[in-house]
Amino acid sequence: MRILHLSDTHLERTDAPNKYGVNATESLRLMLTELRHQRDVDAIVVSGDLANDGAVDAYTAVRELLRDFALTKNAPVVYSTGNHDERQAFAKVLGSGHLEADGTDRAEKVLASGDLERAAVSAIGGYRFVTLDSLVPGEVYGHLGEAQLDWLREVLRTPAPRGTVLVFHHPPITLDIEMQRAFGLRNPADLADAIRGTDVRVVLTGHFHLQMFGFLESTPVWVTPGVVNRIDLTTAPGTERAVRGASASLVELGGPSSPLFHTFHARDPRAHETVYELDEDQTRSFLERRRPRS
Numbered sequence: 439m440r441i442l443h444l445s446d447t448h449l450e451r452t453d454a455p456n457k458y459g460v461n462a463t464e465s466l467r468l469m470l471t472e473l474r475h476q477r478d479v480d481a482i483v484v485s486g487d488l489a490n491d492g493a494v495d496a497y498t499a500v501r502e503l504l505r506d507f508a509l510t511k512n513a514p515v516v517y518s519t520g521n522h523d524e525r526q527a528f529a530k531v532l533g534s535g536h537l538e539a540d541g542t543d544r545a546e547k548v549l550a551s552g553d554l555e556r557a558a559v560s561a562i563g564g565y566r567f568v569t570l571d572s573l574v575p576g577e578v579y580g581h582l583g584e585a586q587l588d589w590l591r592e593v594l595r596t597p598a599p600r601g602t603v604l605v606f607h608h609p610p611i612t613l614d615i616e617m618q619r620a621f622g623l624r625n626p627a628d629l630a631d632a633i634r635g636t637d638v639r640v641v642l643t644g645h646f647h648l649q650m651f652g653f654l655e656s657t658p659v660w661v662t663p664g665v666v667n668r669i670d671l672t673t674a675p676g677t678e679r680a681v682r683g684a685s686a687s688l689v690e691l692g693g694p695s696s697p698l699f700h701t702f703h704a705r706d707p708r709a710h711e712t713v714y715e716l717d718e719d720q721t722r723s724f725l726e727r728r729r730p731r732s
Contacts, residue, residue: 439480439481439562439563439603439689439691440479440480440688440689440690441480441481441482441603441642441689441691442476442479442481442482442483442513442676442687442689443483443660443662443687443688444466444482444483444484445487445520445644445664446486446645446664447462447465447484447487447488447489447664447665448462448522448666449462449466449488449496449500450489450490450491450700451491451493451496451672451709452495453499458680458713458714459713460666460667460682462490462665463499465667465684465706466500466665466666466684469665469702469704470503470507472684472702472704472705474507476511476688479513480509480562481515481516481524481550482507482508482511482515483516483517483603483689484504484515484518485518485520485606485642485643486518486520486521486522486572486644486645487520487522487523487607487643487644487645487664488500488520488522488528489522489523489528490522491524491530492524494530494531497527497530497532500517501531501537505540505541508539509539511539512539513535514537514539515538516520516536516605517535517536517537517569518535518569518605518606518607519535519607520607520644521578521579521607521608525554525556525575526554528556529554529556533545534548534556535558535569536558536560536567536569545558545559545561546559546560549571549585549589555571555586557569557570557571557590559584559593561598563600563680565598565599565600566593566601566603566644567603567605568590568594568602568604569605569606570605570606571586571606575623576699577728578607578621579621579624580607580621580622580624580645581608581624582606582625582628582629588628589600589629590608590632597636598637599693600691601638601691602637602638603640604640604642605642606643607643607644608621608622608643608645609643609644609645609646609659609661610630610641610654611626611652611654611657611659611661613671616636616725617678617721617725618646622645629654630654630657633657639691639697640656640657640658640660641658641659641660642660642662643659643660644661646661647664647667647669647673648668648669649661649668649699649701660687660697660731662685662701663685664688665684666684666687667683667684668680669681673715674718676721677715677716677721678721679714679715679716680708681711682706682708682711682712683703683709684706685702686702687699687701687702688702
């Protein structure tokens with residue numbers, strides 16, 4: 439199983455630069471162009487923050503760009519929501535988020551949620567792909583509610599032929615960085631309890647705009663870097679810098695060394711230029727304004 443994993447496209451309402459001067463649509467186009475030579479792609483995963491402000495036009499643009507690319511690979515596309523997404527607009531354009539290469543909805547099961555959470559299941563090449571919705575409207579951090587975790591337990595009760603790939607936005611693992619601790623998944627222990635002893639082979643997430651690998655108990659977790667920009671961790675402690683440069687990942691499952699992960703970086707002539715930089719005071723102020731409520 440070869441999966442192309444993208445995240446954090448952050449498309450705007452129009453094909454224009456964002457407030458930092460980065461054209462998110464062009465970043466996605468460039469990344470997909472760089473990936474055109476990839477062969478034997480079984481699935482494409484986009485793990486949240488598809489739109490920057492939840493606009494229907496942004497989801498339409500993502501769908502059209504990914505459909506054109508997916509048709510060249512004959513690969514289904516699996517989308518999940520992120521903190522910048524809006525559930526109703528997502529559903530209006532992307533339905534369950536599990537689409538055939540041509541954009542037809544292919545979900546086998548969806549969560550019936552009063553909160554309109556976008557969680558669904560489909561099978562690809564013997565693997566079960568499950569998307570969860572870690573979006574907390576109006577917040578940067580993520581959370582998976584009890585009803586969604588109960589639904590996940592029910593889905594996982596019957597093993598899939600080759601195992602399960604779990605996709606959502608907010609990583610359940612973090613480095614020792616306050617921004618990540620504050621804005622990752624708030625209840626990783628609850629998720630660990632829900633998947634313990636099941637056939638989940640890997641968890642695929644985004645959100646942090648950098649590549650990172652770790653384990654949630656015994657389950658591998660991969661954080662793919664962002665398409666719109668990436669976070670540069672070479673800055674001084676307590677500061678943050680984002681730089682230009684679209685990235686994506688290849689995830690390989692099923693081989694003797696599975697899972698395997700590789701990161702692609704688009705050949706952008708402006709790569710590594712600073713997009714924004716927060717000093718200690720600005721970072722502290724941002725954390726205080728957006729710190730998760732108890």
